[in-house]
Amino acid sequence: MKHSTHQQDPSLQDRFGRSVAARLSESTTALPYDISERLRAARMQALGQRRAPQTATAPQVLNNGGAATLGFGDSEGSLWHRLAAIIPLLLLIAGLIAMNMLDDDFNAKELADIDAAILTDDLPPAAYTDAGFVQFLKSRLEQQAQ
Known part of the structure; x- marks a missing residue:
């Protein structure tokens, strides 16, 4: 690299x-x-045009009663840091929920299309469960392929 x-x-x-x-x-x-x-x-x-070096505060590891916690570097704006960490998580959860709902809608529409095709077909729905009919379809597909 x-x-x-x-x-x-x-x-x-x-x-x-x-x-x-x-x-x-x-x-x-x-x-x-x-x-x-x-x-x-x-x-x-x-x-004269050179930028002055900027100093950044580093995160601190604090010892609170035997448990180490990660600080945000400075105490100002700690509420904003927490909100900035929570907002992307909430957006991720909302996106996952929306994707799940859209997927459910897509699957429901797909199943409805299949049901509509079966019910509007000339064959009765009981023909699809007949084992002889499945063999008939397979042999018909093989004949069309040749």
């Missing part, structure tokens, strides 16, 4: 960036003054 640079360790990326910057800085001594000033201005502009 290939690993992209987005999945690498940030410290590894920082070390790589520092080594590239050091090599570029070494070669700037041989450049003319006007080019080195333009490069310095471009560096300052790039540093």
Whole structure:
């Protein structure tokens, strides 16, 4: 499996960036003054546009009377975290119930179509239960296949 640079360790990326910057800085001594000033201005502009690193609070494992529980990282908005966890579960349950109801409706319609076909056919329903009739249908299908 290939690993992209987005999945690498940030410290590894920082070390790589520092080594590239050091090599570029070494070669700037041989450049003319006007080019080195333009490069310095471009560096300052790039540093000004750099995003500040964001810190995220990690979940905490709390010990409550011998039972470990998982905290949400910060106490603010804990109700919102719980609601955000419950809403997808409720939507999943509602979707499963809807799928079950639609499947039941589909099966009922399918059975109704079969019943209607049997009742509107020229043959009486008792003919379908006759073993000789089943053999007759099989032999008729074999003759049509040839």
